[in-house]
Amino acid sequence: MELQYWIWIAVGISFSLYIGIAIWSRASSTKEFYVAGGGVHPIANGMATAADWMSAASFISMAGIISFNGYDGSVYLMGWTGGYVLLALLLAPYLRKFGKFTVPDFIGDRYYSNYARGVAVFCALIVSFTYIAGQMRGVGVVFSRYLEVDITTGVVIGMCIVLFYAVLGGMKGITYTQVAQYCVLIFAFMVPAVFISIIMTGNAIPQIGFGSAISGSDGVYLLDKLDGLHQELGFHEYTTGSKSTLDVFLITLALMVGTAGLPHVIVRFFTVKKVSDARKSAGWALLFIAILYTTAPAIAVFSRTNLIETVSNKEYANLPGWFEKWQTTGLIKFEDKNQDGLIQYVADPKINELTVDADIMVLANPEIAKLPNWVIALMAAGALAAALSTAAGLLLVISASVSHDLIKKIINPAVSEKNELIAARLSAFGAVLLAGYFGVNPPGFVAATVALAFGLAAASFFPAIVMGIFSKRMNKEGAISGMVVGILFMLFYMTKFKFGWFGGGTNEDWWFGISPEGFGSFAMLVNFVVSIIVSKLTPPPGEEIQSLIENIRKPN
Amino acid sequence: MKKENTYWNTNLKYLVLLLSIWFMASFGFGILFVDALNEIKLGGFKLGFWFAQQGSIYVFVILIFVYIYLMNRLDAKYKTKE
Numbered sequence: 001m002e003l004q005y006w007i008w009i010a011v012g013i014s015f016s017l018y019i020g021i022a023i024w025s026r027a028s029s030t031k032e033f034y035v036a037g038g039g040v041h042p043i044a045n046g047m048a049t050a051a052d053w054m055s056a057a058s059f060i061s062m063a064g065i066i067s068f069n070g071y072d073g074s075v076y077l078m079g080w081t082g083g084y085v086l087l088a089l090l091l092a093p094y095l096r097k098f099g100k101f102t103v104p105d106f107i108g109d110r111y112y113s114n115y116a117r118g119v120a121v122f123c124a125l126i127v128s129f130t131y132i133a134g135q136m137r138g139v140g141v142v143f144s145r146y147l148e149v150d151i152t153t154g155v156v157i158g159m160c161i162v163l164f165y166a167v168l169g170g171m172k173g174i175t176y177t178q179v180a181q182y183c184v185l186i187f188a189f190m191v192p193a194v195f196i197s198i199i200m201t202g203n204a205i206p207q208i209g210f211g212s213a214i215s216g217s218d219g220v221y222l223l224d225k226l227d228g229l230h231q232e233l234g235f236h237e238y239t240t241g242s243k244s245t246l247d248v249f250l251i252t253l254a255l256m257v258g259t260a261g262l263p264h265v266i267v268r269f270f271t272v273k274k275v276s277d278a279r280k281s282a283g284w285a286l287l288f289i290a291i292l293y294t295t296a297p298a299i300a301v302f303s304r305t306n307l308i309e310t311v312s313n314k315e316y317a318n319l320p321g322w323f324e325k326w327q328t329t330g331l332i333k334f335e336d337k338n339q340d341g342l343i344q345y346v347a348d349p350k351i352n353e354l355t356v357d358a359d360i361m362v363l364a365n366p367e368i369a370k371l372p373n374w375v376i377a378l379m380a381a382g383a384l385a386a387a388l389s390t391a392a393g394l395l396l397v398i399s400a401s402v403s404h405d406l407i408k409k410i411i412n413p414a415v416s417e418k419n420e421l422i423a424a425r426l427s428a429f430g431a432v433l434l435a436g437y438f439g440v441n442p443p444g445f446v447a448a449t450v451a452l453a454f455g456l457a458a459a460s461f462f463p464a465i466v467m468g469i470f471s472k473r474m475n476k477e478g479a480i481s482g483m484v485v486g487i488l489f490m491l492f493y494m495t496k497f498k499f500g501w502f503g504g505g506t507n508e509d510w511w512f513g514i515s516p517e518g519f520g521s522f523a524m525l526v527n528f529v530v531s532i533i534v535s536k537l538t539p540p541p542g543e544e545i546q547s548l549i550e551n552i553r554k555p556n
Numbered sequence: 557m558k559k560e561n562t563y564w565n566t567n568l569k570y571l572v573l574l575l576s577i578w579f580m581a582s583f584g585f586g587i588l589f590v591d592a593l594n595e596i597k598l599g600g601f602k603l604g605f606w607f608a609q610q611g612s613i614y615v616f617v618i619l620i621f622v623y624i625y626l627m628n629r630l631d632a633k634y635k636t637k638e
Contacts, residue, residue: 066609071590074608078582081613085578088620089571093627207610211600221600239605240594249587276628283620290613297609553564555634 006377007146014184014381015161018388021180022165022173030417033170033424034101034400035270040175042277046284048178049268051185051385052393053080053259053285054292055131056138059185059386064361066300067307070230070238073300075248079255081286081293086260088282092269094469094552096278101270102397103263103461104405110468111476112545114410119483121405123460124263127453128394128401129438131264132431135391136439139384145329145363146380155439158388163432166392166399167425171271174392181385186291188382192366192375193295196302199369206298226301229308234347238304250518257524258454261461264390264397303365310368311354312345319343322367331357391435399428452494455520459486463527472549478535486527493519563634570626574619581607581615 027033040048058080066073098106104124108117136155143154165173190206197209201222213219226238236242259265268285269278311319316336326332333355334343345354363383366375403424408415415423460483467474495501497509497516507515514522585593586608593604601610 071605071608074586074605077609078586078612081616082578082582085575085616085619089574089623208599211598211606213600223600223602223605239602241590245587249583252582252587276624276631279620279624279627283617283624286620287617290617294610294613553567555563555631 003373003376004148006373007380010374010377010381011147011384014180014385017180018161018165018177021177022169025173025176026168027170027172030404030421030424031101032172033421034396034404035267036170036172036175038271039273040271042272042280043284044179045175045268045272045277045281047182047288048175048271049265049281049285050288050292051178051182051389052268053265053289053390054185054386055390056135056142056383056387058292058296059189059383060138060142060362061359063296063299063303064358066297067304067361068358070236071241072243072248073297074241075251075255077293077297079252080259081289082252083256083259084282084286084289086256087265087269088279088286090466090469091260091266092278092282093275095266095465096269096272097275097552097554099270101267101404102400103266103465104401105409106468107461107464107479108405108409110545110548111464111479112541113476113480116464116476116480116483117405117409119480120461120464121401121410123456123483123487124397124401124405127262127457128264128397129431129435130453132391132394132398132435133438135387135394136435138387139391140439141359142363142380142383142387146377152440155436158384158391158439159432159436162388162392162395163429166395166432167428170424171267171396174389174396175271177392178389181389182288185382185385185389186288188378188385189292189362190295191378192369192371193299193302195371195375196306196365196369197298200302200305206302207294210298210301222301222305226305229305229312233308233312233345236347238301244513247513247515247518250514250521254458254518254520254524255454257458257462258456258520261457261465262453263401263457263461264393266465267397267400268393299362299365303361303368306365306368307356307361308345311343313342315341316343317341320367320370322364325367326360326364329360331360395428395431395435398431399424402427452490452498452516455490455494455517455523456487458520459490459523459527463524463531467528467531469549469552472546473535473540474531475535475538475541477538478531478533481534482527482531485530486523489526490520490523493523563630566630567627570623570630574623577615578619582612586612 031037062076065076095106100106104117104120107120108114136158139158140151140155143149143157144151165177193206194204197206198204200214201209201212202215203209203212210222212222214222214225223239230236230238241248269281272278272281316334323332327334335353337353343354344351346352363379366379403420407423408420463486464479464483467479492502494516497505585604590604590608593607594602596603598606
C-alpha cells in the first residue's frame with residue numbers, strides 16, 4: 001500500500017483515540033482540572049509523566065544530536081534521566097504531602113509571601129512558553145513532511161486537537177490521553193530500532209545490538225567500525241569526547257537539576273492519591289523514559305553508520321529516493337564542489353559537500369534502512385504523540401498559573417469555583433493561540449531558549465523548593481533574593497553569549513570555559529549561596545511555617 | 557516528636573547513600589573517570605562510554621525503586637496510615 005495512505009490511517013486512528021479518551025474523561029471540578037482529582041494510579045501516572053516529559057525534542061532530535069556528537073551527546077542522556085532521581089528523592093514525595101495544586105502554590109505558602117508566589121508564577125510562565133512554542137513547531141514540521149500540507153495548516157490542526165482535549169478535559173483528560181500517547185510513541189520508536197538492530201547485528205535488543213559485532217563480518221564490533229569510519233573521514237572519534245570535562249559535567253548537572261525543577265513535570269506528582277504513590281510514580285516514569293533513552297544511543301549509532309555507508313563517495317545520481325525527498329525540505333543539502341558527481345562527506349568544511357540536519361536522523365532512519373511503509377507511518381504518529389502530549393502538559397501549567405496562582409491567590413481570592421474553572425479554560429485557550437502563533441512564526445531564538453528554560457528552572461525553582469523542604473531556617477527574604485539573583489544571573493549570561501547583549505562575546509570569552517548551557521549549574525550555586533547568606537541576616541520564619549515543614553517531613 | 561526525628565534522620569541517611577551512588581554512576585564513571593574506564597571493554601563497548609550512554613540510566617532506575625522499597629519499609633515500621 002502507498003505510504004501516504006498508511007500515514008493517514010496511523011495518524012487518523014491515533015487522533016480519534018485521543019479525542020475519544022478526552023470526551024470520556026472530561027473534568028467537572030477545579031480539582032479534576034488541575035490535578036485530575038488526585039486519584040491517578042501510579043503506573044498510569046508514570047506513563048503520563050513519561051509522555052509529558054518526552055517531547056518532540058526527545059523523540060525527533062535527541063538521537064540525531066547524539067548521532068553527530070557521539071560521546072558528547074551523553075549529556076542529554078544522563079541529564080534528562082538523572083533529574084528523576086532528584087525528583088523522586090528530594091522533591092516529589094514532599095510536594096505531594098504538601099498537597100496543593102501548583103509549584104507557585106508551594107513557594108507562596110512555604111515562604112508566606114505573595115511576592116515569592118509572583119516570582120514563581122513569572123518563572124513558570126517563561127519556562128512553559130519557551131517550551132510550548134518548540135512543540136507546536138515540531139507538530140508543524142511533522143505534518144508538513146508526512147501529510148504534505150504546509151506548516152501553517154499543520155500547526156493549526158495540532159492546535160485544534162490540543163485545544164479540544166486540554167480545554168475540555170483539564171489534567172484529567174490530559175493524563176489519560178497521555179497514557180495512550182506514551183504507548184503510541186514508544187511503539188513507534190522501538191519498532192524501527194528493533195528491525196534495524198536485527199538487520200545490522202542479528203540482535204533483537206537494540207541496547208545490546210549497538211555493542212555487538214556486525215552481522216556477516218568476522219567479529220568486527222559496530223562501534224569499532226564507526227570509530228574507524230570517523231577517523232577515515234576526519235571526524236572526531238565517536239566514542240570519546242571533544243568537549244572539556246568541566247563543561248560536560250556542568251551541562252549534565254544543569255539538565256538534571258533543570259528537569260527536577262520544571263513545573264510541568266513536578267505538577268504530575270500532585271495527581272496521585274498518596275505520598276508513597278508519588279515515589280512510585282517517579283520510579284515508573286523513569287523506567288518508561290529509560291526505554292526510549294537507552295534505545296536512542298543505539299539508533300544514533302545505527303543511523304550514523306548507515307548514513308556514512310549510504311552516501312560517502314557514492315554517485316549522487318544513484319542515491320535512493322529518500323535523499324531527494326528530504327532535500328526538498330532543506331534538511332539535507334548537497335553541493336558538488338569538485339564536480340565529480342560523488343558525495344564527499346568529510347569533517348573538513350572546505351572539501352565537505354553534504355550537510356545533514358540532526359532532526360532527520362530518527363524520521364529518515366526507517367527509510368534509510370529500507371523498512372516497510374507502515375513503519376514509516378508509525379514514526380509520523382509517534383512524533384505527533386510526543387509533541388502533542390508535551391504541549392498539552394505545558395498548556396495546563398500555563399492555565400493553572402493564570403487562573404489559580406494569579407487570579408485566585410493574588411488578584412481575587414473570592415472567585416467562585418465555577419468562575420475559576422471558566423478562567424482556567426479561557427487561559428488555556430489563550431495560551432494555545434499564542435503558542436500556535438509562535439509555531440507558525442518561530443522566533444529565531446527557540447532552540448536557544450529551550451536550553452535557557454532548563455537553566456532558568458535550575459537557577460530559580462530547584463534551590464527554593466529543596467531548601468523549603470530540607471531547611472527550617474530558610475525564610476522568604478532568602479528564597480526571594482536567591483530566586484531573583486539566580487534568574488537574572490542566568491539571563492545575563494545567556495543573553496550575553498547567545499544574543500550578543502551586554503557586549504556579547506565568543507566561546508573564548510566564556511567564564512572558566514563554561515558554556516551557556518552549563519551555566520545554569522553555576523547560577524544555581526549562586527542562588528544557594530545568596531539565599532543562605534540573606535536568610536542568616538534576616539529573621540527566621542514563624543511558628544506556623546515550622547509546623548508546615550514538620551508536617552511535610554512526617555510519615556503520614 | 558522523638559519518633560518523627562528518627563524517621564526523618566533515617567530518611568536523610570538513605571538520601572545520602574543513594575545520591576552518592578547516583579553521583580558515582582553518572583558524574584564519576586560517565587564523566588570524570590571516563591578515559592580510565594574506556595581502557596576496559598565490555599563486549600563492543602568501552603566501559604566509560606557504556607556508563608555514559610547506558611549504565612548510568614539503568615542505575616538511576618534501580619536507585620528509585622530501591623528508595624521506594626526502603627521508604628515503604630520505613631513507613632511500615634512507624635506504622636503509618638495514609
